[in-house]
Amino acid sequence: MPSAPRPSELRYGIRPTMKDVAAHAGVGLKTVSRVVNREPGVTPETEHRVQASIEALGFRRNDSARVLRKGRTASIGLVLEDLADPFYGPLNRAVEEVARTHGALLINGSSAEDPERERELALALCARRVDGLVVIPAGDDHRYLEPEIRAGMATVFVDRPAGRIDADVVLSDSFGGARAGVAHLIAHGHRRIGFIGDHPHIHTAAERLRGYRAAMAEAALPVAEAWTAPGSTAPGRVAAAAEAMLDDAAEPVTALFAGNNRVTVTLVRVLAARTRPVALVGFDDFELADLLRPAVTVVAQDAAALGRVAAERLFDRLAGARPAAERIVLPTTLVPRGSGEIPPAG
Amino acid sequence: MPSAPRPSELRYGIRPTMKDVAAHAGVGLKTVSRVVNREPGVTPETEHRVQASIEALGFRRNDSARVLRKGRTASIGLVLEDLADPFYGPLNRAVEEVARTHGALLINGSSAEDPERERELALALCARRVDGLVVIPAGDDHRYLEPEIRAGMATVFVDRPAGRIDADVVLSDSFGGARAGVAHLIAHGHRRIGFIGDHPHIHTAAERLRGYRAAMAEAALPVAEAWTAPGSTAPGRVAAAAEAMLDDAAEPVTALFAGNNRVTVTLVRVLAARTRPVALVGFDDFELADLLRPAVTVVAQDAAALGRVAAERLFDRLAGARPAAERIVLPTTLVPRGSGEIPPAG
DNA sequence: CTGAAAGCGCTTACAG
DNA sequence: CTGAAAGCGCTTACAG
Numbered sequence: 097m098p099s100a101p102r103p104s105e106l107r108y109g110i111r112p113t114m115k116d117v118a119a120h121a122g123v124g125l126k127t128v129s130r131v132v133n134r135e136p137g138v139t140p141e142t143e144h145r146v147q148a149s150i151e152a153l154g155f156r157r158n159d160s161a162r163v164l165r166k167g168r169t170a171s172i173g174l175v176l177e178d179l180a181d182p183f184y185g186p187l188n189r190a191v192e193e194v195a196r197t198h199g200a201l202l203i204n205g206s207s208a209e210d211p212e213r214e215r216e217l218a219l220a221l222c223a224r225r226v227d228g229l230v231v232i233p234a235g236d237d238h239r240y241l242e243p244e245i246r247a248g249m250a251t252v253f254v255d256r257p258a259g260r261i262d263a264d265v266v267l268s269d270s271f272g273g274a275r276a277g278v279a280h281l282i283a284h285g286h287r288r289i290g291f292i293g294d295h296p297h298i299h300t301a302a303e304r305l306r307g308y309r310a311a312m313a314e315a316a317l318p319v320a321e322a323w324t325a326p327g328s329t330a331p332g333r334v335a336a337a338a339e340a341m342l343d344d345a346a347e348p349v350t351a352l353f354a355g356n357n358r359v360t361v362t363l364v365r366v367l368a369a370r371t372r373p374v375a376l377v378g379f380d381d382f383e384l385a386d387l388l389r390p391a392v393t394v395v396a397q398d399a400a401a402l403g404r405v406a407a408e409r410l411f412d413r414l415a416g417a418r419p420a421a422e423r424i425v426l427p428t429t430l431v432p433r434g435s436g437e438i439p440p441a442g
Numbered sequence: 443m444p445s446a447p448r449p450s451e452l453r454y455g456i457r458p459t460m461k462d463v464a465a466h467a468g469v470g471l472k473t474v475s476r477v478v479n480r481e482p483g484v485t486p487e488t489e490h491r492v493q494a495s496i497e498a499l500g501f502r503r504n505d506s507a508r509v510l511r512k513g514r515t516a517s518i519g520l521v522l523e524d525l526a527d528p529f530y531g532p533l534n535r536a537v538e539e540v541a542r543t544h545g546a547l548l549i550n551g552s553s554a555e556d557p558e559r560e561r562e563l564a565l566a567l568c569a570r571r572v573d574g575l576v577v578i579p580a581g582d583d584h585r586y587l588e589p590e591i592r593a594g595m596a597t598v599f600v601d602r603p604a605g606r607i608d609a610d611v612v613l614s615d616s617f618g619g620a621r622a623g624v625a626h627l628i629a630h631g632h633r634r635i636g637f638i639g640d641h642p643h644i645h646t647a648a649e650r651l652r653g654y655r656a657a658m659a660e661a662a663l664p665v666a667e668a669w670t671a672p673g674s675t676a677p678g679r680v681a682a683a684a685e686a687m688l689d690d691a692a693e694p695v696t697a698l699f700a701g702n703n704r705v706t707v708t709l710v711r712v713l714a715a716r717t718r719p720v721a722l723v724g725f726d727d728f729e730l731a732d733l734l735r736p737a738v739t740v741v742a743q744d745a746a747a748l749g750r751v752a753a754e755r756l757f758d759r760l761a762g763a764r765p766a767a768e769r770i771v772l773p774t775t776l777v778p779r780g781s782g783e784i785p786p787a788g
Numbered sequence: 789c790t791g792a793a794a795g796c797g798c799t800t801a802c803a804g
Numbered sequence: 805c806t807g808a809a810a811g812c813g814c815t816t817a818c819a820g
Binding site for chain 3: 805806807808809810811812813814815816817818819820
């Protein structure tokens with residue numbers, strides 16, 4: 097720990113610069129720069145003198161200026177949907193860790209699912225000249241980023257594909273995961289299975305619905321119109337959809353597949369209030385799923401891997417790699433815990 | 443949406459500058475600056491010509507350079523313990539929202555509970571010249587920030603107090619919350635209550651233990667040595683401590699108070715494996731606490747308010763306010779859900 | 789209404 | 805081994 101600077105030399109609210117240090121030490125600006133950056137070619141004596149001045153004045157290099165000259169900001173931007181959403185926590189952290197190993201800081205922000213806000217944020221990050229951008233898309237038209245990408249902004253999309261532009265994207269296997277989850281229910285004897293998911297204009301939601309249909313088709317099971325309910329994940333909408341499927345007089349479903357974790361949680365609440373047991377498999381894992389009764393069977397995605405792979409791809413590009421834009425799909429894992437193994441009632 | 447720039451004028455990987463725009467439009471640099479910043483004193487005709495050049499070249503102002511000249515970076519730093527911890531999600535988001543209303547970006551990172559890493563991150567943010575710093579402390583000695591604060595870096599600590607320096611801090615009422623939670627158990631007839639919390643060198647953990655002792659003392663209840671188990675929150679340690687208290691031959695506890703949400707979750711698992719019902723109150727709310735059986739009674743903190751108040755304090759200082767460093771304590775809320783209202787067995 | 793010059797705090801490219 | 809000059813891309817302060 098350096099000795100505390102003599103108060104007489106410190107001025108409140110004023111930052112000493114390299115120029116100040118140079119004057120204080122009686123050396124040239126460049127010599128201070130050499131010492132600060134541990135460049136060779138400074139006698140130990142000079143170095144010591146400069147170091148003393150640095151401490152006396154409380155100097156800390158202004159990386160913001162450094163970065164302007166160097167051309168790289170050693171920071172990357174991450175646009176996510178909601179900083180407070182537990183699903184994105186591990187993804188966020190994984191991106192941060194990769195950035196850290198590359199000496200870069202992370203600037204991030206929430207789009208709040210608003211395409212316009214996503215655009216503003218992403219462009220603000222471009223204006224700051226972050227070295228690269230990781231985007232979890234809220235909108236479905238990313239042509240606004242084309243000039244930036246052409247100007248050299250490395251960009252990788254995660255969780256959902258980019259819209260109307262050609263760019264790297266890292267996704268979970270929504271189709272395969274949903275298909276496996278629904279096949280699991282079929283394997284446990286269900287023939288009437290309901291699907292409740294997010295708005296179908298969201299890519300992942302559409303893929304999961306497609307996975308549901310594929311599993312049903314592969315088992316030669318018909319799908320009644322009333323069994324699929326894509327739409328808002330608002331609890332009221334989800335609960336009403338579930339009740340309708342479960343209480344249908346002619347063809348009540350005996351099992352439900354939830355398109356994401358918010359839907360799953362709502363369905364757990366709905367089912368807890370009912371007497372007849374209903375099987376449930378949800379897309380996305382969530383904390384404490386194993387502590388519920390029954391414990392909830394899920395199709396788990398690896399959110400941390402999503403972030404890690406995306407960030408690594410970004411830094412590969414920053415290091416000069418110029419592969420064609422690619423779609424990287426990560427596998428999901430079915431985690432049987434109880435709710436998905438309940439046999440059909442009756 | 444602006445028309446796409448003519449490809450011939452765009453150069454891959456090269457950013458046009460104001461100088462380029464000025465040359466293209468046949469005007470001076472300052473005129474471009476005026477148009478970009480919407481400053482008055484430009485004829486509509488000139489403005490139009492400049493705007494056309496901006497679009498033709500795909501110019502976007504380099505805010506990184508702007509910021510160097512302006513002196514403020516319009517960004518704030520947030521050092522938290524773990525970007526992936528659900529508890530910090532709402533805090534993170536709240537800080538972001540406040541920053542957003544002030545036109546600032548958020549740079550954040552995890553200390554991973556490592557004081558050295560906290561220090562590196564905080565100082566890296568200072569070197570970037572963020573306008574201010576919000577820190578969730580990992581260490582207990584923050585004197586390393588003294589020169590920065592003296593140089594004008596606005597700094598606010600959250601969730602835990604700063605160590606050995608005088609600075610603003612925003613805290614939840616750990617003492618009062620724990621006292622209320624334990625008093626709640628006492629009110630439901632318990633006389634032998636166990637406390638399992640985090641390491642006592644963590645300020646919040648110590649305060650919660652103090653709250654436990656205060657509630658017991660106020661009810662004139664003795665506290666056996668074996669009933670308090672501060673230490674690691676590792677599930678093994680916590681489970682062992684709980685088993686020991688519950689199985690004590692002479693004075694088994696009939697209720698447990700958990701010092702934070704990680705402890706609570708472990709205790710839920712321990713209690714689920716037992717037959718005799720045991721009352722439980724946990725510090726910190728967590729998702730799905732109401733869906734467990736019994737639903738878990740908690741002392742809830744308002745993590746979003748913690749972040750909001752801290753960030754607002756920071757921006758007040760950035761706006762010129764110079765109040766003395768203050769400790770702001772936010773109230774907690776007891777949320778009875780079932781587990782805390784179980785009467786003593788026998 | 790418009791623009792040339794200086795400067796923000798560094799690094800780069802050179803010269804001694 | 806050391807340092808003066810130019811420049812990164814803007815804004816500020818000023819002059820016309």
